Amino acid sequence: MVEPAFFIRKRKTSNAQRRKNLKALTPLKHYHYNEVKRFTNSFACVVGKGGFGTVYKGNLPDGRKVAVKVLKDSKRNGEDFINEVASMSQTSHVNIVSLIGFCYEGSKRMIVYEFLENGSLDQFISTNAASSIAEWRRTLYEILLGVARGLEYLHYGCKTRIVHFDIKPQNVLLDCNLCPKVSDFGLAKLCEKKESIMSLLDTRGTIGYIAPEMISRVYGGVSHKSDVERQENYEKITCYSR
Template identity: 60%
Template sequence: MTNSFKVKLGQGGYGGVYKGRLHDGRDVAVKVLNESKGNGEEFINEVASISRTSHVNVVSLFSYCFQGRKRALIYEFVPNGSLEKFIYQKNPNYKQLKLEKLYQIAVGIARGLEYLHRGCSTRILHFDIKPHNILLDKDFSPKISDFGLAKIFPGRESIIPMTGARGTIGYIAPEVCCREFGEVSHKSDVYSYGMMVLEMAGGRKNVDVGVGRTSEIYFPHWVYERLEVDEELGLQGIENEEDKESARKMIIVSLWCILTNPSSRPAMNRVVEMLEGSLDSLRIPPKPFLYPSRSQSQAPDSSASASLIC
């Protein structure tokens, strides 16, 4: 199928992804899991969760292979690869997508997550929403992928008893790391989505120590303070008033998504409504208490830095 794994598409902690072709001519992506994955929990998670889905913004699983300790997943081939290649201004190998397209991608991902949380026969929580796990088809429409950390719950229940954190640093909701912040639920995916869309709108990582001023290191804090006093956001890639409105909308919605208290975050169906509604109907959310004060951002100490990391 893969011509002896001739064309490699990518590499992750799970193993490699290779391009293949089925007998009927369809191109596929074959994800080969490492043999060191113990009892194969990630493999079982991925097959069990994604096999229940059918949505334009969720990658399709065609089949899987299971032979002894050898495990592979056969997915539809998504030609433009992952979103992370197209959103950061400092990526020399790929051209950053225009704001109009990034906005459309943000709406598509929100619709995919809304489907996983509410549209399936069972509620699916992804737990690893980040640019690397969003694939783009030939038209740059997004597809949520990599369900290795997903959790499945029957019915409408979504409060999750968990031991230990899961996800990727920089996108993990506070309650996943520390239960004192609230219950782990579908709102944890909402937080990860918000952090990702902030990076899409800003064209940079949310934490960037390479910026010129200390106050700009943590992008969510910097952009919130500018919104608070109604300052110009000064984002790159804004070509017209429509872009300006879309970027502002993406940022305000994202700030709602990353509120510290999970119960204060909107559900994904509400996120879709906010993105597709008018900018005038959106209000700026309260500042999460994990954010440092202005004085801290100018001269951060170790405690402030710890808050940012969390």
């Protein structure tokens, strides 16, 4: 009888913490599920899929185009949802995707953010594979520079430092002018700027883009610099794909 009681207490604590975190986000637009269903035309247009959920295109009543990420139902969803909304709600930068609002009704968890016409960087690379190498290098340089500026803002420009932990081409979106914006903060972690080495209970990221210190502490401790390692890794992989 002791073991069930333990799990009940643990679940109550977890839910209470989530409610506390969401309460801090009340200035953001909180959409009801029926509202989201209406402005996405019953989730008719899929614009992307990822490990955490599916992204749909929508149109707000005021005419703005938006992207709606519907998170999958998994054990980590509560944490993923809190991480992404909490992180994005604290940002305002040209190279960071802008959060518009969210929906949290029962098991339904959705994030509403600005719609970017050119999709993700990996899609753009595939679509423009036939472009001249010289032209592509100039464009790629500007994109990578924008991503670096976005990371610098997350690490040094926010009141609370944000470590992304999943920098890769799929999580870099491009607007109509090919301005890059870092997106998908499901694995992000908030920490104080004075923190140097971070304590993590799990390995975060995508194989092929993970910083070496995330795999083995022989390479040093995990810190905000791990995002820079990921940036360098995906720059190399992106360039080699040409």
